[in-house]
Amino acid sequence: MKKTQSIVSKRRDEILDILKSNNEIKNEELAELLRTSPLTIRRDLQALEESGFVKRHYGGAVLVNSFDDSNVNQLDISMKHEKQKKAIAKYAASLIEDGDTIFINSATTSLLILEYLGDKRVVVVTNNGKSLNSIIGPNVDLVLTGGQVYGRKQSMVGDFATHILSKITASKCFLGVSGIAADSGISTSVLQETLINKEMINHCNGPVYILADNSKIGKHHNFCSGDINDISHLITDSDISLKDSSDFENNGVHVSKVNYIK
Template identity: 65%
Template sequence: MKKTQSIVSKRRDKILEYLKTNETISTNELAERLQISPLTLRRDLQALDEEGLIIRYYGGAKLLNNADTDIDNKNIIEEKDINLKRNLKKNCIAKYAADLIQDGDTIFINSSSTALLILKYLDSKRVNVVTNNGKVLQSTIGPNIELVLTGGQVYERKQSLVGEFATYILSKITADKCFLGVSGIASDSGISTSVLQETLINHEMINRCSGPVYILSDSSKVGRHHNFSSGDINEITHLITDCDIEQKEIKNFEDKGINVTTIDYTKSID
């Protein structure tokens, strides 16, 4: 145990040394330099952040020096607050979605980070989870969850599984419920993604779902259309979003027959 603690301590000292000589550094670059996994690095950065030694922000980290008077640090802190708020919204949406799942359900989850968080809140439910989300292998999965990965070509940036093989596997499965995260959703153009290769996967999940199709999206993505269409608006049944959504957007979706649920993320998650 002492040896393990010593290794961790030395590794975190190296991180601090890098940040002393480099004003900022990306997490990908730092992981490569230290020859450790991104997951291990995230844990180290989280620990150093909690000790008040660094400031984490999206995609990187910076040494903490007089943050109250340093304008650059202040901007990073503000960005950190935005990310914390975004993560809170994601968790609240995912927790609500998990409550909709019953024992014995077979569900589809796509490459969305919000949809993946559903697993965190399933507790002891017996659920068959079918996903193309490679990050599921890094998630904590309950003992009663039967996990099926589609297989297929790995799209590295999102660690998602795509291609003909993944689509073929989905074509052999019928799900009770479908939970999709999106890059954008608009009442006049449907759902969209930033990754062309994922459009067929998302649409196949919709086609192979015998029950409700839930779109999980924070309000910043509502009313937006991203690069590539994944499904028409009439192919989805529910939108679960946060309470910052504009009322006119709610009406636009409800006029199209979409059931809209808004989550008050200001309340604590149980």
Template identity: 55%
Template sequence: MKNSKSVVFKRQQYILKALKESKDVQVDDLAQQLKVSPTTIRRDLQIFEEKSIVNRFHGGARLLEGTLKEDPPLDTLSPKNISQKNAIAKYAADLIEDGDTIFMNSSSTTLLLLKYIKNKRVIIVTNNGSAVGTEKDPRVELILTGGEVYERKQSMVGEFALHTLSKITADKAFIGVGGISVKGGITTSVLQETAVNEMMLKRCQGPCFVLATTSKIGREHNFLSGSINKITTIITGKDADHDELLRLKEQGLEIIELDTLADAADS
């Protein structure tokens, strides 16, 4: 369908890639490359301006410095950061009960759940393509949403993924984030993943957990996945922004702060 979310997401991602590569883009050039009208491109750029990603000028737009930040791959993270992720995932895995159906999004922290779910019959529904090659307990049944593959993260996005999720009700949801704050909500660096995260939160009938290393607390990424009233609990480390955690608690969220180095050492 011409105006489907999938088409819009792909077009906007193309524009974002062009902005990252050249900093400035021209409306007419993008319209020609994408075979759409200049009005469509201007509308996309207006959306990006409202999200404080670009400054528009006559005939084009310029990327604002410091935007479109991306999280580094897991194998480039510091030992401390990796320890945090493992400790958070280990704690979260203990919250999963035998017989649960859970949603797990595409973050590297939620992927580590597969390492720690033991001796439980669990159905995991995920858009994380990397889950296929990750070792897991044989009692864990893995269901992939399918969809278009976003190459950098091997995540599955688009209308097919959303359709799959719309037919499933989960007992719990585990969502990794690019950032979370009272002001900015739940945010991510990948535009296409916002709709998937939103659908997971919508289709979960039980608690929704955000798994966030300390650097994600109080941080705002470019694209909104949902407001904080969609989640029940944040699991993070003890060194997270204390003031922001207080603000999140005041909104009714349960905050679990882990001694991540000690917890990871026990794993």
């Protein structure tokens, strides 16, 4: 599993390097250059698009921004956030044990957990339709909530999804968020997903982990998904400030600071 993840990560880095030189390229050309299948290239480009690096079009892809001085920095920031998210997800996966039933919401960071579960025997319950395209271990039972599919995020929302969640009790809950603040709890920019997050929190009889890189810390978006008292742990990167970390700890939230490759 670890070797497979390394190969995938290396290939996606190579795609970005190629696009830096060419700005635009066809799927078939990438497949030939990297000696892999067009299907694999499409999956890679989809992942890179979700991370904000590229924009796909019929038969190929382009970089989201051309590389002048102003937006090279923006790409560097995006790549930094991607490294932070992967490190956070990998650490979160290490907390999952054989026999666990876990909730994972529609956030990109929480979805990355699936790639680090290895051979663990785990039941994963999620409203994330993109989980079907994730690399998962042979012993992972993936359960989708069903429901109305919301936009390009492919998250499943609505009464059907919340009804399914109400019938399940998880041993651990892993939620990605748009923002988290010690004085206001967790929030999202998508109204329809607030009830999903709350339902997952309410039907978890173990720790509730919030996965958020430091760019989400201290932020409050439009819709509240849970109070700070609903959260037991925050997993973030090592760039979180001492003040923010202390504020969370003082509110009963244990903070795990994850190092990442800079």
